Amino acid sequence: MSKCTTVKFTTKFLIVASGENSAENIPMFPGLESFPGDVIHSSSYKSGKSYSGKNVLVVGSGNSGMEIAYDLATHGANTSIVIRSPIHVMTKELIRLGMTLAHHLPLNLVDKHLVMAAYLIFGDMSQHGITRPKMGPMTLK
DSSP states (O other): OOOOOOOOOOOSEEEEOOOBTTBOOOOOOTTGGGOOSEEEEGGGOOOSGGGTTSEEEEEOOSHHHHHHHHHHHHTTOEEEEEOOSOOOOOOHHHHHHHHHHTTTSOHHHHHHHHHHHHHHHHOOGGGGTOOOOSSOHHHHO
16 A cells, blocks of 8 residues: 655746657646746757756656756756656666667566666665666566
């Protein structure tokens, strides 16, 4: 049985990265209509430069959401990201390594190596509420 926690965020900007293949989708949720800050879809995002020093919440942890969150953070924004489902947190280098190893090893073995390497790099992300899917990063796709 898991415990549900509600957290209230206050921010000036909200970026929604929840569409599929650039199809803009900003879901309606209570309070959005009265939110005084900017709300943009990831397809309209250009750069984190204008968000430097500001609080920004990125909704969506797919490729676009992760890239935008990274860009915002590197431009000095106080960046938070909503992660709804279990995900593998990987670097580009780990994914490249996995694709190379996949030519020579079974995918389940490649997955075990990638998950172990990610754990060594990032530690136990579950303490931050980020859990991994049961399937490995290579067999997941």
